[in-house]
Each structure stands twice: as structure tokens, then as C-alpha cells.
Amino acid sequence: MAIARQTILYDGPGGPFEGVAAWEDAVEGTRPCVLVLPNVLGQKEADNLKADALAALGYVALVADVFGQGKRTTLQSDDRSRYMDELNADRPLLRDRLAASLAALKALPQADPEKAAAIGFCFGGKCVLDMARAGLGILGGVSFHGVYDPPSYPSVVPIAAKLLICHGWDDPISPPEATVALANELTQSGADWQLHAYGHAGHAFTDSGRAGPGDIAYEPRADRRSWRAMTDFLERLFA
């Protein structure tokens, strides 16, 4: 058993884009596929490791690039949110880049394009929600400490993708009123949704590089519980 990784170049509006695919090389044939949507910094090794973990679960994963090849920042960057800010200001463009990323995932030779899902972290959680709102072709999605403001365009109704929202209750970026608003939005859109909220967890609770204390920090219990919930969710989604 060995996890294979490959850099994937793909096109789309504002591209080229550069993602990273991972799959279990000992498995032959196609398998369900999962798009991994990074946080504000864009594709990085932490996302590649999530893709590896999904590969170990039996999926083929693609870490998406919605910013563009070479467009990355770090926590130390002066303007680390610059690429995200551009897309937050143009949600239709974000949608179209998500569609391009999903197409790249489904085009992987290991992928069963009929069985696709998406997971995402922070801004990537918003990306998951936007994929569902836009009616892109995923069976389901999992948002980890996402951001919940709806896009400028109307949502498809009903939302077809099943959604699992993993949420740190102390998240200062997505406080209770935003979380309640998301729940109401998803209800009105007819989505099959679940919210898992974790006490004493904030934003970025899956990010082992963000030491606490504070409300934007790694929280190992919420990290473990949410990954387990995702594992169950995907297993049932693709069954």
C-alpha cells in the first residue's frame, strides 16, 4: 500500500491552476473522488496531507487551486488574504473556478465522476457551501470551520448536495448568529444538512499549525471528532 501524489495543472477562468492529487496506488480502477478546498493561503502541504488521508480511506482526492498557479500566501505574508479577498468580492468567479476544479477532479483517471464530494477548511468551507448553492455536481460536502455568508447569486433550490457543517462554537469569524443564519438558509434551500458544533473550539480547529490559546487555533478534540464525522458521512454518501 502506498499513497501516490501528482501535481495536476488545469484550466479555468484566470488560470492556469495547479492542484495536487493523491490516491492509493495499490487499488485498481476508479473510486469516489473528493475535492479538497484550502483555506485563505491556498494549496499547501497541510492540504496535501488531507488528500493523503482521503486516499488512505479509499478515495482519490484533488487539492483544488482557486487562486491560480503560484498564487499562494503564508501566515507570515503581509497581505495573506489578497487572493481570497478577490474571490470573496466576485463569487460568480469563485463558482466558475470551483466548477473548473471539480472538472479536473472528475477527469482524474482514478476518479468515478458519478461519485464526487468536496471538503474544505475556513475559506474552503465557504467554497464547499458555494458548490452546493451553485448546484455543481457533488453528492455531498463537508465544511470545517467555514465562513457562511451567502453569495451574490441565488442558490439552486432545492440544494441537492448533502451537507455536513463542522463548526467551532467559539469561532469569531462565524459567530452564533451567522451559524443560525446558515442553518435557516440551508433549510429554506431544501438541503439535507447537518451541523456539528463543538464547544470550546474556535476557527481553524483542524489546523495543527495554529497553536492556541485563542479562538483561532487548533483544537484536537474537535479535529478528531469532525474527521470521524466526515469519514462516516462520506462512507454513507458513496454507499
Add this chain to the structure above:
Amino acid sequence: MAIARQTILYDGPGGPFEGVAAWEDAVEGTRPCVLVLPNVLGQKEADNLKADALAALGYVALVADVFGQGKRTTLQSDDRSRYMDELNADRPLLRDRLAASLAALKALPQADPEKAAAIGFCFGGKCVLDMARAGLGILGGVSFHGVYDPPSYPSVVPIAAKLLICHGWDDPISPPEATVALANELTQSGADWQLHAYGHAGHAFTDSGRAGPGDIAYEPRADRRSWRAMTDFLERLFA
């Protein structure tokens, strides 16, 4: 393999009380124990079946009686909430009856008294929360479509019991503001808590006898998901 059941009589303030225990008879020795807290109607066959299901998972379960022997109502009763109302008006008495029920559970010959938990439905969910708030000796508790108003007495701080709150988002008895208030209360009390909220589910979503439509009705997806979450929760709690 066979599930055994036994009627258990026990004492306490306002007793005697009559509960029903269930365990797997083919298993020898003690095992973790779970108190099952019924809804407004009190102990009934639907609760006994939950105890059977817990027995099949490897636990010994006791369906608690907090109303008193023979004090039961049905959905058809004119005054079906009469026994619950008395206890909602006297939360210290409810607490003491919960303590008596927990003692009866731990006294079962099949029970490992060091490994106890509680689950409850509707009013029984409130009972679970009150056990945690009162510092009764459970490692954890699971509330299914519970009721969230805090008791008249102050909570222990920190709450030691881990808590899983399984919640139907459309619950008219526990609307979003009550749910947010509970989350904030449990955070302030220092509890290790999780909330699993399910879209398009209301109150009583586990109650297969309550046909929908409506916001107080059985909802099979939320029923399945919450039971699965409980199963995981208890497994880890007792590991």
C-alpha cells in the same frame, strides 16, 4: 445471544419507582451502564426497546422512572404532561429522583458503576442535562430532542460529564434561540459538549410512533444519524 429484561423497583423521594433493565444475558461480568430517560409519558415499551438496543451494543441499560410506580400517561391522555409538569416545577426534586435512578442503575449486578452514562428523549433530554448540571456521577450523556431551560439551582462548574446534544433544527419546543442559549450555558459551565443539529427535523424525531408531517414527528434520517452518533460517543466514552 439473548437480551434479558427485568422490572426493577427502587426507592427515592416520592417513590417507589419502577424501571426496566435490559442486558445481554450471554455476556458474563459487569459492563458499562446507561440510564434511559423517557419523554413526557414516562417509561413505556418504546423506551424498553431503546434499552434492548443498548444491551445489544454491550451495555446494561435501565429505563428510569422519575414519576413513580404506575404514574404513566399516553399520547391520548387528557392531561398527558401532568407528571412532567410537577417535576418541571420542582427541578431539585427531579434531580433527586434522577440520583435515585442512577443509583438503581449502578446497583444492577451487570453494571460497572464506574462507567455510567445517560441518554434521554424530549423531557428525558432535559433530565440528561440536569444530571450533568447537578454533577451526578455519569461520564457522559446524550440528549435527543431535549428541552433546554436550565434548572433553578446553579450548575456545578465545571460540568464533568461529556455531552452530546442531538437536535432537530425545526423543533418548536427548543427553537434556535434556546439552542444557542444552551450552547452558551454549557460553554460557560466548562462542559465538553457537542451539538448535532439536523435540518428538516423537529421535536420527537426519534419517535417512530409519531407520524409526520409536522414539526413534532418521527424523522428517520435524524433518528439514524443521532443513534449512530450516540453509538460512537458511548464507545469512546467508555474506552
